[in-house]
Amino acid sequence: MPTTHVCPNPACGKSVTPADGPTPTAAKCPACRTLLAAPNKAAGAAPAPPRPDDARPAGRSANPAPERIGRFVVLGRLGAGAFGTVYRARDPQLDREVALKVPNAGVLTDPKRVERFLREAKAAAQLRHPNIVPVFDAGRDGDLYFIARCPFLKSLSSHEVCCRL
Secondary structure, three states: OOOOEEOOOOOOOOEEOOOOOOOOOOOEOOOOOOEOOOOOOOOOOOOOOOOOHHHOOOOHHHOOOOOEEOOEEEEEEEEEOOOEEEEEEEEOOOOEEEEEEEEOOOOOOOHHHHHHHHHHHHHHHOOOOOOOOOEEEEEEEOOEEEEEEOOOOOOOOHHHHHHHO
């Protein structure tokens, strides 16, 4: 009987059942390409229980992309993780594409965390280096905080853009 794995990526959380046959030691989730844990083959070891759906962080990563965040028109999702989601967006005021970093619901639970998030944006806005994506804006839209960075770089993959944010 095949073993069912749950993708460890909090933004994905899909159940994956490998095809019949030997299970590779480095299988990847077909949905998000995250490395799945190899099954424990020790004698008498029980497989890890699947993670319940409520263990997945609540927030924007599990929902469809909003149409707008502040003045930005959301064009699509670039990636997501435990902290938040990065969206590809258009700034109609300055007529350019940006990447929007938006924390998941429940991440900024108190004023100190909000202050830290905005302090990160302020510090990053002062940096000038070819390997650091510049910050253009930061703020709040209702209960959503965001950091707008870079002109969206079409020459970079979505993964590279998210890693540089």
